[in-house]
Amino acid sequence: MAKLIGNAPNQVPTNADLGSMAFEDRTNYITKNNPVHQPFRNLIINGDMSINQRNATINNGTNTNTYAVDRFHMFGAVANKMSGQQSTTAPTYFKNSFLTTSLASTTTSAGDAYGVRHIIEGSNIVNLSWGSASAKTVTLSFWVRSSITGTYALALFNKDAPNRSYVETYTINSADTFEYKTITIEGDTAGTWLTTNGQGIQVWWDLGSGSNFNTTAGSWGGGLDVRTSGSSNWIGTSGATFYITGVQLEAGTSASDFEFLPRDVNLNRCHRYCYVPSNEGTSGDGYVFAWGYANTSSQGVYFMPLPTLMRSQPTLVLKNTSNALEQGYHNATVTQHNTNVVTRSGTVSSDKNLVLLVGGASFSGGQGVHLRFKSQSTDETSFVVDAEL
Amino acid sequence: MDLDNAITIEYSYIDNKKSSIRVIFEDRTIDIPLNEANTDYQAIQEWIADGGVVIDNPPM
Numbered sequence: 405m406a407k408l409i410g411n412a413p414n415q416v417p418t419n420a421d422l423g424s425m426a427f428e429d430r431t432n433y434i435t436k437n438n439p440v441h442q443p444f445r446n447l448i449i450n451g452d453m454s455i456n457q458r459n460a461t462i463n464n465g466t467n468t469n470t471y472a473v474d475r476f477h478m479f480g481a482v483a484n485k486m487s488g489q490q491s492t493t494a495p496t497y498f499k500n501s502f503l504t505t506s507l508a509s510t511t512t513s514a515g516d517a518y519g520v521r522h523i524i525e526g527s528n529i530v531n532l533s534w535g536s537a538s539a540k541t542v543t544l545s546f547w548v549r550s551s552i553t554g555t556y557a558l559a560l561f562n563k564d565a566p567n568r569s570y571v572e573t574y575t576i577n578s579a580d581t582f583e584y585k586t587i588t589i590e591g592d593t594a595g596t597w598l599t600t601n602g603q604g605i606q607v608w609w610d611l612g613s614g615s616n617f618n619t620t621a622g623s624w625g626g627g628l629d630v631r632t633s634g635s636s637n638w639i640g641t642s643g644a645t646f647y648i649t650g651v652q653l654e655a656g657t658s659a660s661d662f663e664f665l666p667r668d669v670n671l672n673r674c675h676r677y678c679y680v681p682s683n684e685g686t687s688g689d690g691y692v693f694a695w696g697y698a699n700t701s702s703q704g705v706y707f708m709p710l711p712t713l714m715r716s717q718p719t720l721v722l723k724n725t726s727n728a729l730e731q732g733y734h735n736a737t738v739t740q741h742n743t744n745v746v747t748r749s750g751t752v753s754s755d756k757n758l759v760l761l762v763g764g765a766s767f768s769g770g771q772g773v774h775l776r777f778k779s780q781s782t783d784e785t786s787f788v789v790d791a792e793l
Numbered sequence: 794m795d796l797d798n799a800i801t802i803e804y805s806y807i808d809n810k811k812s813s814i815r816v817i818f819e820d821r822t823i824d825i826p827l828n829e830a831n832t833d834y835q836a837i838q839e840w841i842a843d844g845g846v847v848i849d850n851p852p853m
Contacts, residue, residue, distance in 0.1 A: 466795045483795070601830055716830035721823045761807060793832060 446663045447524050448607070449673045450475040451546075451651035453490060453500040457680040458785055461489040463507065469521070469792065473502045474674040476648075477792075481516030484508075485639060486611070488520075494649055495547045495582040497662075501649035504611070509642045514614040518639040519630065520648060523563070523793040524605045525676075525715060526598035532591060532655060534605075539591025544607065545659035548574075549582040549647040550638065557610040557621070557635035560589060561628060563603040568595030569629045571621045576636075582647070586659040592624050601715050603793050607653060611646060612639035675712045677792045683777045683784035690730070690777025693787070694760060698767030704731055706775045708758040710789065717755055718791040728786035731765045734772040758789065794823075794833055796840045803848035814847060 455474040464470045464480035464487075471477040472488035480486050484507060491503035504520055512518065532540045544558070553576050561569035570592065574585045598604055610617075610631040619629035638644050650662045665673075681693040694706035710718075722728070762775060777784065794816070796802065801817040805824065813824040814837055825833045841847065 466797070468795050717826035717828040719823055719825050719831060719833045721821055723821045724817075724819070790833070791831065 443663070445654045445660065447528055447542075447605070447653045448475075448522055448651045449677075450670060451649070451662065452498055452664060452670075453494075453502045453649045454667065455671050455674045456490040456500075457674065457678055458788070459490075459680075460785065461487055463487050467517075471678070471792065473500070474678060476502050476520060476522050476651075478504055478519075479521055480518045480639075481513070481614075482510070485510045485518065491647060493549075493647060495549075495584075498547065498649050501547070501549070501647040504646045506611075506639055506642055506644040506646075510612070510639045512612055512614045512637065512639060514616045517613040517617060517630065518611045519613060520609045520611065520646070522607045522651065523603050524607070524653070525793060526600045526602050526604035529597065529604040530599045532597075534592045534597040535595050537593055539593045540655045541588060541590050541657050542653055543586060543588045543656055543659045545584070545586040545650070545652045545654075545662070546648055547582050547584055547650040548576060548609075549580060549645075550576050551579055551643070551645045552636060552638055552641055553577060553579050554636045555632075555634055556638070557631035558587070559606075559608045559610065559630040561606050561608065561630070562595060562597055563606050567626050568592055568597075568624060569619070569627065570624045571619050571629055571632060573621050573632055573635055580645075584650075588657050590624075594624065605653075607651075609646075609648060610635060612637040672712050675710070676715050677790075679710055679714070679718075679789040680785055681708075681787060681789075683780065683782055688780050690779050690782050691784075692732075692774045692776040694758070694775040696760075696773050696775075698733060698765075698769055698771045698773050699761075701767050701769060702765065703761060703763045704733075704765060704767065704773040704775070706758075706760040706762060706773065708760060708775075710755070710757055714755040714789070714791040715793070716791050718758075718789045720758065720760075721788040721790055723783070723786045728778055728782055729775060730778050731762060732774045732776065733765065733767050734774075755791070794836050796836065796845065801848065802837070802845070803850065806852050809852055 453473045457474055463484045464478040466483040469477040473490045478486050478488045487505045489503050491501045494501045555573050555575050557571055557573050559569050559571045570589055572587050608630045613631050617630045618633045621632050652662050683691045694708035696704055696706040699705045799816050799818055803815055804811050805813045805815045813826055816823050828834055
């Protein structure tokens with residue numbers, strides 16, 4: 405029998421040695437020209453809805469992106485018409501979904517928009533080359549479930565220059581049952597598609613927007629359109645539910661299996677857009693998340709590292725909750741905490757760290773200080789660092 | 794960000810330099826960096842273009 409391992413670098417088996425193994429069909433193998441299973445092929449972040457830093461059920465605001473799970477949000481023209489939350493109702497192989505519930509029988513005006521959206525950062529769509537003759541086709545796949553059957557619309561569009569949109573429809577055949585959908589969309593050879601840290605592609609699942617957003621499905625067009633005239637008016641039914649998970653948008657003409665990422669990788673990707681410091685205190689103490697020094701007798705300067713490079717300088721959100729945070733100070737023999745409500749006097753942020761100026765305590769200049777949640781039970785979403793698109 | 798429901802919208806200063814825009818709502822306070830890539834800052838700019846005015850009280 406021929407030896408498959410030679411004695412020198414230039415000794416390799418010949419086709420005669422390999423026999424029928426020599427020309428094996430590689431159709432289903434990963435090769436240079438068949439990168440179907442290329443890692444990080446999914447342009448959607450947190451498509452399995454497993455990361456939920458904000459950790460609450462929340463109602464939509466007025467024409468505002470309202471986040472429940474990370475990277476996915478509701479958008480509604482009138483506040484309190486929908487609620488959003490992470491759900492544990494999910495199809496096989498998934499643990500979570502994003503659940504939206506209609507809170508009223510809403511009558512939609514022509515210019516009102518209602519839907520669920522994911523915005524992809526422009527720097528993550530460079531390889532699609534949209535807006536050029538080389539634009540790549542993409543395929544969107546997802547699991548969806550609703551209490552209301554019928555024809556639904558979804559759309560891909562750009563935002564910073566809302567001059568291009570593509571609407572397609574899909575059908576939910578059975579009520580309260582997860583169904584898998586795939587939709588292939590030719591790349592847009594026109595329009596302006598940002599490849600910066602701004603908004604690239606917006607993916608929109610329509611839930612009953614007004615007639616101003618109607619168009620014909622199946623082709624690219626100008627303007628901001630997200631639905632067809634015959635697609636579902638889900639928002640008009642109080643109590644209606646809409647679940648979505650396993651969302652994947654990838655280059656190519658067919659959908660590959662959903663790309664599950666390790667939790668740490670998924671969380672880190674979400675941190676680029678939102679960071680909620682965990683309140684992991686013990687024995688009743690809140691968790692310390694920033695450190696610094698007292699620059700006056702009544703003000704501390706705190707430095708807070710961010711877990712990853714954020715998309716832009718972030719917005720700092722602090723709930724107006726009594727005693728959410730407190731300051732501690734140190735000298736040679738003692739650590740004490742100021743239990744007053746802290747008063748921020750200013751912030752300076754970069755995409756890597758925050759500098760917080762906080763008043764309300766009584767220090768000696770130069771003392772070491774720290775900032776922490778008031779107690780172990782303090783809602784950690786009292787403090788949110790936000791660089792969403 | 795629903796600026797129509799804001800109680801106060803004003804510039805914050807550190808060392809006599811504008812550092813951020815502070816927006817106070819009933820349930821939360823947010824500090825927005827003066828950075829055009831920040832979408833909250835973009836929303837503020839649109840609000841200003843529509844006639845909104847950010848309170849500016851520089852420190853003495």
